[in-house]
Amino acid sequence: AQSVTQLGSHVSVSEGALVLLRCNYSSSVPPYLFWYVQYPNQGLQLLLKYTSAATLVKGINGFEAEFKKSETSFHLTKPSAHMSDAAEYFCALNYGGSQGNLIFGKGTKLSVKP
Amino acid sequence: GAGVSQSPSNKVTEKGKDVELRCDPISGHTALYWYRQSLGQGLEFLIYFQGNSAPDKSGLPSDRFSAERTGGSVSTLTIQRTQQEDSAVYLCASSFDMRSDRRVFGSGTRLTVV
Numbered sequence: 001a002q003s004v005t006q007l008g009s010h011v012s013v014s015e016g017a018l019v020l021l022r023c024n025y026s027s028s029v030p031p032y033l034f035w036y037v038q039y040p041n042q043g044l045q046l047l048l049k050y051t052s053a054a055t056l057v058k059g060i061n062g063f064e065a066e067f068k069k070s071e072t073s074f075h076l077t078k079p080s081a082h083m084s085d086a087a088e089y090f091c092a093l094n095y096g097g098s099q100g101n102l103i104f105g106k107g108t109k110l111s112v113k114p
Numbered sequence: 115g116a117g118v119s120q121s122p123s124n125k126v127t128e129k130g131k132d133v134e135l136r137c138d139p140i141s142g143h144t145a146l147y148w149y150r151q152s153l154g155q156g157l158e159f160l161i162y163f164q165g166n167s168a169p170d171k172s173g174l175p176s177d178r179f180s181a182e183r184t185g186g187s188v189s190t191l192t193i194q195r196t197q198q199e200d201s202a203v204y205l206c207a208s209s210f211d212m213r214s215d216r217r218v219f220g221s222g223t224r225l226t227v228v
Contacts, residue, residue, distance in 0.1 A: 041123075041221060043118065043218075043219030043220050044205070046217075092157075101170075102157075102159070102217075103159075104149075107157075
């Protein structure tokens with residue numbers, strides 16, 4: 001069965017500090033992996049995606065994620081947090097190639113302290 | 115329109131009443147998806163429509179939930195005899211095709227059943 005686990009429902013960092021949001025997946029076939037961000041009262045926006053090309057993928061707003069097959073992980077990082085990064089972040093998996101459904105993690109709410 | 119539009123943005127209803135949630139996808143998008151976002155539960159897939167094909171209803175939680183898409187454009191999600199556990203944010207997304215990285219999400223309808 002395919003699943004996505006996000007470790008930590010809440011993460012708090014200081015402005016300028018490293019952001020690390022953890023995502024582990026389980027999939028019997030090579031997955032496509034995604035990170036989405038949701039700002040308050042808004043829909044989800046795609047941050048970045050892994051689709052079996054480069055294992056280190058760069059997204060919008062300075063975020064990047066590295067696909068590590070040996071660790072079944074796809075953690076999201078940003079070197080220096082901004083106040084505007086405060087939002088909820090969702091890791092998602094699509095195991096059906098380009099077709100099929102996205103399986104989402106439960107989300108991690110990121111708070112950024114001044 | 116420029117984005118996926120959902121209405122109403124907020125809905126409070128009494129237990130046992132029926133509700134209809136509307137999604138207006140981006141013009142030209144053939145695929146349309148409904149998700150439910152419950153507190154602490156992430157996003158749960160409900161149903162998707164692809165062109166004129168029969169919808170994939172595999173995610174609907176009970177027979178009280180139904181959805182239709184008229185003319186390949188606007189979709190309505192109907193919940194009959196609402197229960198308190200139906201309280202959630204209902205998100206709609208659309209895409210030009212089935213590729214996951216092209217889905218555009220609306221800002222959702224927050225449903226509260228009292």
